[in-house]
Amino acid sequence: MTAEEQIIKMTMAIKQAIKVMGDRFGSTEMDVAKAVEALKGSIQAEGG
Numbered sequence: 001m002t003a004e005e006q007i008i009k010m011t012m013a014i015k016q017a018i019k020v021m022g023d024r025f026g027s028t029e030m031d032v033a034k035a036v037e038a039l040k041g042s043i044q045a046e047g048g
Contacts (some may be wrong), residue, residue: 003043010043011036 001009014035 006043007036010039014039036047 015032018035024030
């Protein structure tokens with residue numbers, strides 16, 4: 001799995017999780033964007 005595929009897969013998982021949490025805690029699209037950026041940074045830092 002390439003880093004790009006990993007990011008896409010994780011982005012979908014994060015969106016799903018935030019959709020569920022958003023119903024309970026009021027998370028927003030900005031939270032999704034922040035989580036995705038943090039994820040991209042960590043995957044690229046690993047050299048993936």
